[in-house]
Amino acid sequence: MLKTRKKWISILLTLAMLVGLMVPLAAPASAATTYEAITNVKSFNPSSDTAADQEGATVQAKFDPYVPEPSDVLIEVHDSNNKVLEFTSTPTVTVIQDDTVSNGVYAATVTPIGSKTANGYYQTYKISVPTQAGPKPVSVQIKAKFYGKDAANGDVSLVFFKGSNQFSSGSVVIARAKSGNVTASAIDIPTFSDQGGSVTIRFEESLAEAIEQDSSSIKIKLPNGFTWDKATVSASSLTSDGPVFGTITFEDSDRTAVIPVTTKSSSSAIVQVTGTVKVDTTLAKTGNVDVTFSGKTSVSPSTLTVANYGEYKASVECNDVKDITAGKLDQELGKILIKEDMPGTLVANRTITFTLPEKAKWTENPYYSSGDSDAPNFTLKDNTMQSVGSDGRQVKAIVNTQSKGSEATTIVFKGGKITVAPDFVGPLEIEVGGTAGVSGTVKVAEVKPSVEVKPSGTPEVIIGRQGQVVADLDITETLKENMAATVTEGAYHYDGYVALITPSGVTFAEKPSFSVKEGDVVIGDVVLEANDSIAAVRIKATSTTPSTINVSNIKLNVDRSVAEGALQLKIGGNALIENQGYFPGNDYVVKATVAKVITPAPVETKATAVFKIGDYKYTISGVEKTLDAAPFIQDNRTYLPVRYVAEALGVQNIAWNDETKTATLIRNGIVVQVKEGSDIMTVNGASIKMDVPALNVAPGRLMLPFRWIAQYAFGANVQWDEATQTVTLSL
Template sequence: MYKIRNKKFALLLTIVFVLTIMMPLATPASAATTYDKLTTPTVVPASPAANAVLGTITIKIDTLGVGTHTALVSLPADFVAAAVPPVLAVAKATQVGGATTPAVTTAGFAANEFRIDVVQTVNPATDVLLTLTLPGVTVPSDAEGDIVATITGLGGQLTGGSVVVGKASSGAVTVSLVDTVTLTENGLAAPGLQITLSENAASAVKKVAGSVKFTLPKGYTWDTAGATAVRVNDGTNLLTVAPVWTLAGTGTRTLSVDRGADVIGKSIFRLGVGIAVDETEAKLGDVSVTVSGSSSVSPSSLTIGSYKEYGVTVAAKSVEEVIAGRYAQEIGKIEMKEAITDSLYYGRAITLELPAGCKWANIPAPKIEGGIAAIAIGAANVVGTDGRKIKFSPADAAGGKGTITFEDLEIDVAADFSGDIKVKIDGTAGAVGEVLVAKAVAPIKATAEKPTVKIGVQGQEAGTITLVEGAAETFKRGKDLVLTAPLNVHWTSDPTVTVTEGDLEFDLKAVQRNGRVLTIPVKADSVVASTVTISNIKFTIDRTVPEGPVKIAIAGNALDEVNDILLVPAELAARAVNFYPIVGVTQIFPKNDVVAAVVNATVGTPAPGDSMMAASFVIGAKTYTLNGVEATMDVVPYVKDGRTYLPVRYVGYALGVAPENILWDGKTATLVKGDKVVQVSVGSKAMIVNGATINLDVAPELKDGRTMLPFRWIAWAFGAAVDWDAATQTVTMNL
């Protein structure tokens, strides 16, 4: 019985042992193994031995069972690996229930394949990530496309698979610049031009003489004194560290980059070289080099910079609109820019000059870029006393070619200035030119009808004048619009002033008429740009007025701000810098006070029946001249209270009054000529002209039985001009 049982137990043990041998490692049913790579580098065929670096393989295992896990990793047969073995490492593993970190090794290393072993003891590990760094390889010259590592499972959980660990492709080198350069006749010292060579794979810059070549155009040669060739990856100077690189071709147009037989991976290289310039042959403008060599390089041409002469360009960066008769108006920016460094002659003067009719109001310190020291503008920079010109002297500073930009410039503009405002830039510093910075426009547009009028006739109707504001508030509230007629043309009566468009208001009750001058006060300025008509204009035109246009000057502080004696002193006193003397100044442009002018009549021929008259009388002499003919009076002229007195009859003769139209009733003298009747009475300062009374400053009188008249007043009534020569005591009349 016992033997039978013993036999049965022995058989059971045998079966268990056999089953144990036949059963696989204890691996969870859900365990999975995946292969991938960290990178897929590009490698160049025919690279030197053990130089090409392939990608790193990753092995991910969800749950790694206890036991030994083995696989064979194979590279393509013609890829020769370096003697340095691959490296298998544990990047991550989670230990469960006292599990240990997997032990990893590589073994059986051959020319292009090796075995990897992963051993897990005690308990399984989860979330396992292994990295496999492949050895450097020599890539066969005919290799092209994907480089595949094949994984063959030998046991355990390292199953079969494959990973693309690189790509075989012809090496490519991209050429670029750190920055373009500016060349002068002085050339450029090394390492001023920085050229970058970027490899797409190790050894893309071939390890041969003439690997990369750069050819300059005619007139330029390479200068390698002080040149550099740096591996950007680590800062190594390849011209001094063996195996050295060489830069051949100094003094010639072609620079040859000869690479030594170094063993380094994919890199970026930077060459620092110089250029010599032959100014007799080099052409101004862009300078491009031709790129060639035994390496595959692109682009084939590279613009490295430009060859420029020393010079300074001046330009206006904007053109503003300004209004005539306004102060402190902004004009466009002015820029002075060096073509290359040190184009300006530092320490020498630059002047900025405005045209006549404009003055500087404000010049802030200019904006400076590049190698020019800061510039301040003050009273010391003023040239002359007319406010048109300033000067300054730029100084050198570090920073390369420089630019001076004047911004926020302000000027005062005369009321009669119109058109382009150009600033003249001159001096000995090298900045010369003329720039358009603004256009001046009149504040109003004036038009008028032009009827024909005659001399020697009173109350003739002239054309209606129309004034159009350029913008709202052009006419200033509380100020005066002043219209002035030509010499010896007088406003006979108040015209009609009408605002036909807009909301401008005039104080019509305060209109003043004084001979040639008509003053119209502005009651309220406009919110909407307005149009004004001045109609029913009547003139008295003396015979001294020549034939031709009757031009009305339009002025007044309602339009002319720069000559407003109430505003100008405060404005000038508030300025930080005065560019012209301001002591006692109440008007900026006192001789330029006409904002606009308009012709509203044309003087034609004299009134019918009239002829030109000229006469002269000498005080104390009985002889006189009339139209060039000498005649004799029976009494002599005399001066009393500053007035010349002449006998009434000879006054009439001088004025061309017919004898029968010179009337005397014993007290009152009446002179009639054409449509004009003038009456004066002895002892009365009232003169009646066509029924209108004019007050005289002296009265006619009787002397030695003769009626003596104040000649200037009577002549004026008939439109004649009278002149007095004190040296010869002669009074002259022209009619």
């Protein structure tokens, strides 16, 4: 019995194995199905009314290879958030046989699955394709409509799932949900004045029905101080199938225009609203006129600049600031632009003036360039500006006809040439004025010196000494040819010289040495002029590259009238200064500090000086010296020559001013001044009344009673010897 059971078990296992091997042989070939949209995938507005019955693209399920078995699959419509949407009607399914629509042999059946939604629609359908004799089906085409209102933005897909035999799972995009938006723009941004002006606003839908159907579809509100001219406001569609508008109304005391829409657009539309804006000058602020949007329709941006409100004025600018050279003639300026803030600012018979600073003059007046201007029909009474006054600093233009149109205009002046004083350096600004409403200043040039000077140092020189060596100088052109070889004045031509000019009280002890350090300028002879106060070198040929002249062996005589501090030489000459006729007295381009003037330290000495009445001889510490005016007695007062008394007392600085007839005596910080014919003596600025005035005797010598200078001014001991008729001064 046990053997029999084992035998049966063995037979069953063998049969089971055979069945397992045989089952796959009976299975159909593996299915291969691809899904694709064969019509356009369109975008739709999920908030529009038409989205309630939205048609999707036609989807094709292609069979390759065909499996000769009954096949079915479930389908649904999903939005981008995988929310299942509702079919608004039974999908249409067509079986294609060898590229020919089936005539019923393979007619597919479409069956709803589940129950209806609250809207009365199904969310799932089953597609079944039978197997019958005849040509093989090659594909299935599905058309579906769905409820797309409030679908999430993004792709809407037809989803295939739970397929059998021929059908596999998959999905195809059949539509795209895209919320419609409305964009506002200003076609133009006009500028208007107190009289107001017209504005145009354009609204563009991205999709149909983006502009909502409502009695307050779009509200356009003006800022405070501006109102709509109600009779002029209108709305229209620039495209076919656009929205239909009702009667426009107004709110907020006519600041807000309310645009009603009675019918939505059936395709994306462009809408335009135009109207005239009125201005309340007591409330309106100059600048941008910005409207704000509200209402049922969402408009982007929410605020838009539609105009500019301004005053009747104009601004000035120069967009071509040039570098020019001081001391040279006919330096050309760049273009000067006058820009209206408001159209109509520059009206007929009003003036525009350009005024240069004090150290600049016009050599050629600017002219109006219509080709560079943006000013239709604008003209001046004279295209070239006319000179005003006799100082050469101001020119003016008179408007003949103002510009036409609603746009602010720009007028351009060019061709102006000026000359600048030789010592003027830095920015040059023109003051713009007149009665045309233009005002302000504008930089038109940067003025540079014709040469730059670099001293080798600042040595000290002592008051009252001769032939003292000061710093060497390097004189360098800022541009080639700035040192002119020939200077023309009218019909005359002169050799060009570069000159060093000393200050008052300083002269050249001898001719300095001039040499070309860099560049190719050619120089000639050196001369001393004006009582040795000017040392000049001739320029024989101009440079082709900026050149440097070195001046060395500069020896100066410094008299006792020179004040302590910086000793500066002026660098000038007609080779550098072409415009002396325009600026008389401006004889230099730059100044250079070549030394520091100091007073020698006082030497403490004990000295005795003896003067005798009527004698031209006197002694200092026993050394006999000679006077040019002898002491004398007048009205019982003993007069001595002031200069010789001062020298005997060791006064370091003695100066005579011939114009004021004043002697200045300086010793150890004490400054004494005495004036011919005056009985007032000043000591360090304090006035002291003397009992007699100072006298002037031949040969032009100032005389005073000896005690006033010696004792009262400088504190010397004085003695009078009646017997010998002598005066003794001792320190």
